[in-house]
Amino acid sequence: MLIDLRSIPPHGLTARGEEAPSIIDIQDPGAEFYRPIQYDLDISLAGNILLVRGRLTTVVRFTCSRCLKKFEAPLEIKDFQVQREVTDRGETIDLTDDIRTDIILAVSVKPLCQPECRGICPSCGQDLNQGSCDCSVERSVSPFAELDKIKF
Ligand SMILES: [Zn+2]
Ligand SMILES: [Zn+2]
Known part of the structure; x- marks a missing residue:
């Protein structure tokens, strides 16, 4: 300009x-x-x-x-x-x-x-915004941790 x-x-x-x-x-x-x-x-x-x-x-x-x-x-x-x-x-x-x-x-x-983008799974490439993949089930914390979050 x-x-x-x-x-x-x-x-x-x-x-x-x-x-x-x-x-x-x-x-x-x-x-x-x-x-x-x-x-x-x-x-x-x-x-x-x-x-x-x-x-x-x-x-x-x-x-x-x-x-x-x-x-x-x-x-x-x-x-x-x-x-x-x-x-x-x-x-x-x-x-x-x-x-x-x-x-x-x-x-x-x-x-x-x-802001909350969950990214893609490093092992299978699944877009984690569209749902979790099988590998993330094993890797992630126990389902009880998720329940705790819901309570809050
Ligand atoms: Zn994103
Ligand atoms: Zn995966």
Whole structure:
């Protein structure tokens, strides 16, 4: 995203638009970017400091880190902020790297399709969200432990 400093009026401006998902060029099989990155930014110049604040939103196709299922989830960065000293008012500032960095940071946590995702059985590959497999019966704690949980 390019900002032409000459286009910023004294009271600042609001920029809304979108960037192609290809600006997020990460080799992360856990998070796939295929929808545009939308921005809604307040841009102003204070002396020779460029100030950018606003919101970035997109939708990411994640791969659950436990069960490997693909799922889509919105991603929102509410406090995107850039401050940059400018030397020449005729300059054009490129914010693409700043946007990329913030988004990559935001998806660096291990994604889960649901907070309670039970994952897949390491021995037979059964998706434990859809039901338990025979091997997990032997491995898991006694049925009484399950009963205790129900009581609570
Ligand atoms: Zn999952
Ligand atoms: Zn199993």
